Every structure is written in structure tokens, then in C-alpha cells.
Amino acid sequence: MPHAIINDLASRYTAKRYDPTRKISAADLAVIYQALQLSPSSINSQPWKFIVVSSDEAKARLHDTFASQFQFNQPHAKAASQTILFAYNPYYTRTHYGAVVDQQISDGRASPAERDQQFGAFGFVDLNTDENGYNGNWTKAQTYLALGNLMHVLARLGIDSTPMEGVDKTRIGELFAPELNGYVCEVALAIGYHHPDEDYNASLPKSRLPIEQVVSVI
DSSP, X not given: OOOHHHXXXXXXXXXXXXXXXXXXXXXXXXXXXXXXXXXXXXXXXXXXXXXXEOSHHHHHHHHHTTSSSOGGGHHHHHHSSEEEEEXXXXXXXXXXXXXXXXXXXXXXXXXXXXXXXXXXXXXXXXXXXXXXXXXXXXXHHHHHHHHHHHHHHHHHHTOEEEEEOOSOHHHHXXXXXXXXXXXXXXXXXXXXXXXXXXXXXXGSOOOOOOHHHHOOOO
């Protein structure tokens, strides 16, 4: 009997066209938001923001970010139920991590007396920070952990998705500047329900390299 996790992963695919008449329920959105909050990150850094493009006004802004490039993804901006912008902090500091440490103390993972000790983990950030304080390559990588986590959650919920690195980070930075507040978005995830007639990818068989070519047990 196939495992439920394998069924999730085998059934999910990248939607190519969305049905604009179908919207994700409030109950499922609540699960999605909590799944984002619970996403893992190195040293529990959480150097991200998840901006959910849901209103007609925000969708119009997102649509406009595709004016110069990646037009193949532009239809998703208005047709998908929502699009989530995965944004990272390119200059993650000890102050940012301090907020994480304080939350860990509040949640009982550490005592107030251990606060200074908790900053030992920040050494991983230092290893990935240049002389100008930039560590965006490291913080960007954390957003992909959240992206993968959410894509599985969506598969379990029966919700379609389209991961998009084909986004214009410069235009997104301009048109969503108030929401980003210095964070950077280079990947987004359209979510909703595929169009039954126009999504050609829905009927194609799953294709992956043989497991023995990609998994080595030593």
C-alpha cells in the first residue's frame, strides 16, 4: 500500500493555468500561513517575510512586475487564488537574531540566563557574511526550505501550486517596497486550483530519474 507522503509527492505537479473562479478557503489559508510560520531554517534564523498577494489591487501590482520579462508567468498573477512572495533579509544581523533568541526564551526553549549563550549559533551567519554585512546568499537559501515545506503542505490539501523563479526582483522590489521594507524577493509561489481545460501539465505523467541514479546508500 503506497505511503500517504509518496502519494502527495507523486500527485503534485506545477500548474500552468489557473481557474480564476476558484478560491482557497479561509480554513485552508490558515493552515498555509501556519505551515509557513513552522518552516525550518538554519539556526532557527527565520530571515524571511512571506507576502501573500490576495487582493485585486495587489494582484494588479504583481501583474505589472512582469512587464519586461518572464511574461509566461504573468497570467498566474491574476488567475491564481493567491501568490506568495518569498522574501529574504540580505543583511541579517545579531539584532535580527536577538529577536529569535528572545522568542525562544519566551517559548521555553532557553532560559533568560542562557541568552548570551544562545548567540553561539550566530557563528553560522558570520561564516556567510561578507565585509559589507551582506549575507543574502545564505538567507535566500533559507527561503527555499520554506518553499519546499509549503509545496508538500499544498499537495496534502489538494491545492495546486507553481513555484516561480521567473520573477523580476527589481520590479517586485519597486512595486512592493512598502511590504518588503528592504527584503528581497527572487522566488514566488502561485497557489490555487488549475484550469481543467487549459492546464496541459495536469494530464502529463510524472517523470523522474530512476531512484538508484539519485539515491546512494553507503
